[in-house]
Amino acid sequence: AQSVAQPEDQVNVAEGNPLTVKCTYSVSGNPYLFWYVQYPNRGLQFLLKYITGDNLVKGSYGFEAEFNKSQTSFHLKKPSALVSDSALYFCAVRDRDTGRRALTFGSGTRLQVQP
Amino acid sequence: EAGVTQFPSHSVIEKGQTVTLRCDPISGHDNLYWYRRVMGKEIKFLLHFVKESKQDESGMPNNRFLAERTGGTYSTLKVQPAELEDSGVYFCASSHSRTSGARGQETQYFGPGTRLLVL
Numbered sequence: 001a002q003s004v005a006q007p008e009d010q011v012n013v014a015e016g017n018p019l020t021v022k023c024t025y026s027v028s029g030n031p032y033l034f035w036y037v038q039y040p041n042r043g044l045q046f047l048l049k050y051i052t053g054d055n056l057v058k059g060s061y062g063f064e065a066e067f068n069k070s071q072t073s074f075h076l077k078k079p080s081a082l083v084s085d086s087a088l089y090f091c092a093v094r095d096r097d098t099g100r101r102a103l104t105f106g107s108g109t110r111l112q113v114q115p
Numbered sequence: 116e117a118g119v120t121q122f123p124s125h126s127v128i129e130k131g132q133t134v135t136l137r138c139d140p141i142s143g144h145d146n147l148y149w150y151r152r153v154m155g156k157e158i159k160f161l162l163h164f165v166k167e168s169k170q171d172e173s174g175m176p177n178n179r180f181l182a183e184r185t186g187g188t189y190s191t192l193k194v195q196p197a198e199l200e201d202s203g204v205y206f207c208a209s210s211h212s213r214t215s216g217a218r219g220q221e222t223q224y225f226g227p228g229t230r231l232l233v234l
Contacts, residue, residue: 045225101170101223105157
């Protein structure tokens with residue numbers, strides 16, 4: 001079975017400060033990892049994914065995430081937060097060693113960036 | 116390129132009624148998925164189509180839910196009869212299968228969701 005934990009329901013940061021949204025995962029095999037963002041009244045928007053290779057993945061809007069196999073983590077980061085980054089962020093995983101395509105999501109973390 | 120579209124955007128029905136949700140995937144995407152988020156919890160997988168075939172329906176909660184994808188294009192998800200616990204946001208996603216290299220790494224692109232409220 002696979003699972004994702006996003007330990008923080010909400011993260012508050014000041015504009016211009018660095019932000020981190022935490023994600024840890026559990027799979028029996030090797031993971032594919034994804035981050036999605038949901039802006040108010042919008043659908044899920046793909047941000048970035050880890051497949052293989054370089055542990056630091058760069059995505060849209062200046063976001064990046066670091067895959068850490070020993071800590072089974074895939075934290076989302078941005079060096080300088082913008083007010084427009086305020087949204088709901090979801091981490092997802094799928095086990096690449098199975099034939100299933102289903103993503104397993106975390107419960108989401110609401111990011112609030114204050115001006 | 117148009118994204119994944121879903122209809123309706125919102126639906127309010129009474130317990131016991133029937134609701135049908137529709138999803139139009141990105142053109143050319145043979146994989147289509149249904150997910151739902153209930154009561155602000157995590158987003159949960161319902162099922163996966165490859166073209167018109169159900170590849171994985173392990174997430175379907177019970178036989179009140181029926182998904183179809185006739186012709187391998189758009190898909191419908193019918194809930195009959197609806198119960199209070201079916202309230203939530205139903206998301207559809209689509210992806211294009213890789214024909215070489217590592218499979219399964221393709222990105223799933225999501226629609227805006229249908230917000231279902233069962234009273």
